[in-house]
Amino acid sequence: MSSLPAFAVEDPLGIDDLLSDEDRAVRGTVRDWAADRVLPHVAEWYESGELPGIRELARELGSIGALGMSLQGYGCAGASAVQYGLACLELEAADSGIRSLVSVQGSLAMYAIHRFGSEEQKQRWLPAMAAGEAIGCFGLTEPDHGSDPAGMRTHAKRDGGDWVLTGRKMWITNGSVADVAVVWARTDEGIRGFVVPTDSPGFSAPEIKHKLSLRASVTSELVLDEVRLPADAVLPEVTGLRGPLSCLSHARYGIVWGAMGAARACFDAALEYATSREQFGKPIAGFQITQAKFADMAVELHKGVLLAHHLGRRMDAGRLRPEQVSFGKLNNVREAIEICRTARTVMGANGISLEYPVMRHATNLESVLTYEGTVEMHQLVLGKALTGIDAFR
Template identity: 65%
Template sequence: MIGINAHDFLEVDRELSDEERAIRDAVRDYAGAELLPHVADWFDAGTLPDPRGLAKGLGKLGVFGMHLTGYGCAGTNAVSYGLACRELEAVDSGLRSFVSVQGSLAMTAVHRYGSPEQKDEWLPRMATGDALGCFGLTEPDSGSDPGSMRTRARRDGDDWVLDGTKMWITNGSVADVAIVWAATDEGIRGFLVPTSTPGFSANVIHKKLSLRASITSELVLDGVRLPGDAILPGAEGLKAPLSCLSEARYGIVWGVAGAARACLTASIDYAKHRVQFDRPIAGFQLTQAKLADMLVDVNHAMMTALRIGRLKDEGLATHAHVSFGKLANVRAAQRVAATARSIHGANGITLEYPVMRHMVNLETVATYEGTAEVHALTLGRALTGLDAFR
């Protein structure tokens, strides 16, 4: 059994096609060479020092909106996109978020609900990383209940005027365009807001203890005047932004499996080299029991991600399937990261090792794009037909 692939113990990746393996390897190689050597410093600094440069590199790699078709997007299947998320989050959750917000949220909103003119204007540049987007749904008092948003859009002649605040917006201060969701007299609608528009501002949120290799902002809209054609014509009601969130949540299902894999790999290596009581701690029963539990969680997460990906590619995945994946895989990744931290002992709290970084990042991932409670109630509704949200 020596030399087994611990992070793919059940050989889940054997189920991949040649094209899927090629995409997996391309993203893994890029992430290992261009991102991993720097991510601890970025995390320590609490920012991404060159988001434009990062975007250009990722755009050249082809991961922005890679699951979309046309407009310079790669048009891959859902499993390939998931694999890319897994390899990026194996480096850091903030990097997967950078790609997810661009592709699964902002680009998907334009691709799915935008006019032909909006698609032509924004999607090709966003696919290459020449333009960055963000997604403004969450508000200071409206997280799990986006329907209670206070941001308003009112008509003024042929224009729209937007007022409100959005919170916890990834890429907000570096974006060229914000997809902003607002309440109108006709219901919730989406708007394309160029960030250079007068009245729009973005304030970076500092002093974060999690997802530090990421830029998080507050968006303020103070009398932002937009032309009538700034509205996303196909987006009517709350189902539109929630459908985009489901795409991003799907990426999380895969991404956290990558974070868990990184923690397991680091723990095996550390345990085999850390000597206590005259032998490697990997030889102690308690350590082996921890590693065994981690192995099970990592490989269960991989199987869950692949199964939901296959269902998605067959057109059979529902939002409840995605909730199942996010709930199960985030919990598994959190268990793995916490156990990895214990195996590393005092060294586990330093950025010399990745485990504490992954552990605190997963605290954010567990909360955003649907808390564990929200996904549990989504599954409860699917099981019983009864809505327990209100």
């Protein structure tokens, strides 16, 4: 009779048994990079509200294949959806801002060009973006239109053989450092996507300051003041909201994994603290209420990882529906925030210090909770799927 494997604190459900050697190698590469290049500095970046050296970081991420990693060709790694998810988990375990940099580059800007762009657009931008030599951003959200992108005011009009874009986009990750922006605008033909070099006359991207979340991340407004583009700047393969929404679904998938990385970092920090911090003559990890907190956190953390893995396998099989992505995003971010908050209670006052990652992750997740679809929007997506009734309007 074979003996059972030992209980693993870091993997109590044995989820690693579902991973291939290649999956583990990808995870290890990204984890090692984050430990070397992000973790020693991220508290300082967060406190200063800056992400210095972002171009160098982008090139390094390109060198390990993390940019557009699940895309095929054009210098992209062609990794599986599960491997991309594992990378997102490890990046967000370091900081949500770093995972956002990668998600916006690969799952939004690169994905839009890869899926809907012309061959010329792909050849011009994707190899440089995969290498981190060019940074991209994705312009959909507007100051007055977040959850309802169909109401966007940014518009593009034909002028002879050119397009002229006018409008504003808000809360754009990578905006002020981007070399190219994928911008969605109203046209007489419907909503279209445009590949906009950021050195185009009339384009500007003032950085948004005074954030209390995602501070180690570049967030900007995009201003398009009659930006003139050639006819071939439009993404030729899509018209309507199907284009940007399919990009968002791809990015939300990465968040399903990434949120569990932030939760894991908080769980690990609290567990290490609780086993060494003594009160009333013994480690606080030895008290029943504290153990109940760790049990509940572990259950939700590893259920979330298992859910992410399941969705990743469905994506790899071409069977992942947008409603299922909403299921994962709604559950995992909501539970990740609760894990961070519970970890903070275990650590007491020390939990608010930047010497530990807990409060940084908790405040970052407040943004992750609402971007790429608020809680309410994902509830309504699932509500419509479950009841057959559209409650959006």
